[in-house]
Amino acid sequence: MQVLSIGLNHTTAPVEVRERAAVAAEHLDDALKDISKLDSIEEATILSTCNRTEVYCHVPNANIDVVHNWLCDFHDLHKDEVAPYLYTLPDQDAVKHAFRVASGLDSLVIGEPQILGQMKTAFATAHKNGNTGKILNRLFQNTFSVAKEIRTSTAIGSSAVSVAYAAVTLSKSIFSDISQQTVLLVGAGETIELTCRHLYRQGVRKMIIANRTMSRADGLADEFGAEVISLHELSTRLPEADMVFSSTASTLPILGKGSFESALKQRKNRPMFVVDLAIPRDVEPEVNDLKNVFLYTVDDLQAVVTENLESRKQAALEAEKIVGERTREFMLWYQTLASVPTLRQLRDRTQLIKENELINARRRLVAGDDPAEVLELFAHALSQKFMHHPTESLRQKHDEDLLFAARELFGLDEK
Numbered sequence: 001m002q003v004l005s006i007g008l009n010h011t012t013a014p015v016e017v018r019e020r021a022a023v024a025a026e027h028l029d030d031a032l033k034d035i036s037k038l039d040s041i042e043e044a045t046i047l048s049t050c051n052r053t054e055v056y057c058h059v060p061n062a063n064i065d066v067v068h069n070w071l072c073d074f075h076d077l078h079k080d081e082v083a084p085y086l087y088t089l090p091d092q093d094a095v096k097h098a099f100r101v102a103s104g105l106d107s108l109v110i111g112e113p114q115i116l117g118q119m120k121t122a123f124a125t126a127h128k129n130g131n132t133g134k135i136l137n138r139l140f141q142n143t144f145s146v147a148k149e150i151r152t153s154t155a156i157g158s159s160a161v162s163v164a165y166a167a168v169t170l171s172k173s174i175f176s177d178i179s180q181q182t183v184l185l186v187g188a189g190e191t192i193e194l195t196c197r198h199l200y201r202q203g204v205r206k207m208i209i210a211n212r213t214m215s216r217a218d219g220l221a222d223e224f225g226a227e228v229i230s231l232h233e234l235s236t237r238l239p240e241a242d243m244v245f246s247s248t249a250s251t252l253p254i255l256g257k258g259s260f261e262s263a264l265k266q267r268k269n270r271p272m273f274v275v276d277l278a279i280p281r282d283v284e285p286e287v288n289d290l291k292n293v294f295l296y297t298v299d300d301l302q303a304v305v306t307e308n309l310e311s312r313k314q315a316a317l318e319a320e321k322i323v324g325e326r327t328r329e330f331m332l333w334y335q336t337l338a339s340v341p342t343l344r345q346l347r348d349r350t351q352l353i354k355e356n357e358l359i360n361a362r363r364r365l366v367a368g369d370d371p372a373e374v375l376e377l378f379a380h381a382l383s384q385k386f387m388h389h390p391t392e393s394l395r396q397k398h399d400e401d402l403l404f405a406a407r408e409l410f411g412l413d414e415k
Helices: 013-022 025-036 065-075 079-085 089-104 113-128 134-153 163-169 190-201 214-224 229-239 258-264 285-289 299-366 371-397 400-408
Strands: 003-011 043-048 052-059 086-089 183-186 207-210 227-229 243-246 270-276 293-298
Touching: 003 013, 003 065, 003 089, 003 134, 013 052, 013 065, 025 043, 025 065, 025 113, 043 113, 043 134, 052 065, 052 089, 052 134, 052 190, 065 079, 079 270, 089 113, 089 134, 089 258, 089 299, 113 190, 113 270, 134 299, 163 190, 163 243, 163 270, 163 299, 183 190, 183 229, 190 207, 190 214, 207 214, 207 229, 214 227, 227 229, 229 258, 258 285, 285 293, 293 299, 299 371, 371 400
Parallel strands: 183 207, 183 243, 207 227, 243 270, 270 293
Antiparallel strands: 003 052, 003 086, 043 052
16 A cells, blocks of 8 residues: 655646646546546545645555556646656655645745645545545645644744735836735635735735626625726726736636737836736736736746745744654554554454353363362463464574564563
């Protein structure tokens, strides 16, 4: 049996590959049902965000090609397109990776809290669909506990650092005073909500939120005093936007080069700062060719992120120690599972010997035999029958390792 983590992320794959391998939220149930059809995968959870797509699974053997092939088949990809970017982490490495991901140690922005919520949602969905069992249930329960421990005992989450925060920080390199700019936000999910929060703290008050579901956007509008529009109004309202932040679950770009060309004409070429936080991308890459449009994707935020790393290095070191300790604890539990059938058989066999000898002892007592003699015979028979097979094996096999194991098991003095 093995626990495996197989996937790709922002450190191994460019955005073009990640967006093709991403599993959109509306397709997650289908993906879980599809992977559950594979006999060689006993349990599975799929985590897919803008920075990573990972499959955590429990398999009876290490046939990693099954997961690789499934990922390619589900997305209609050739294996050669994805294989160079995939990582495969077995057992202890998979457990450690899960703990690091949930704690924000493997994120684009170290310590960002958003990934923990995404991981909880991924597990909850898999659990609801019946894709998890004893192993992954224990793994993810421990994962969330480790993340909580790290956040409460280290300073890794002490400052509001996230991809959204990095994006807002980056906008200051374009505009001297972002509080005076008009911001268009496309989408109304967690990333956009976090972006709204950071913008509001920076003094931005003119925000326009475009979303397919108006009710979700209304909640953000009430909190931040924003205006709500439908996605159909994007092209007509785009010229008003000095800054655009987009993060939707659309599988196709919703903001094209033509829309921005038209907007720039109406703006008389005043600059536009555009951040595409979506995977797959919401903004056509060709928009970057336009003069006076400053387009950034999640990969481009690395420079801003780097500035925040220095203050978190010590906290990350402390967090890594916790991850290491908790990984060892999980693996001790996991490794004991292999011994459970043997221990159960050993207990059953011992119980059977005891019950048979008790029957014989009671029979002698009923027949009137001396109780002291019956007790002596009972103890002798019990020890002889329990030790018969072990002693015969040691005599016949002459195996040094077996002898050492016997001394260890029975606590025998080496002398």
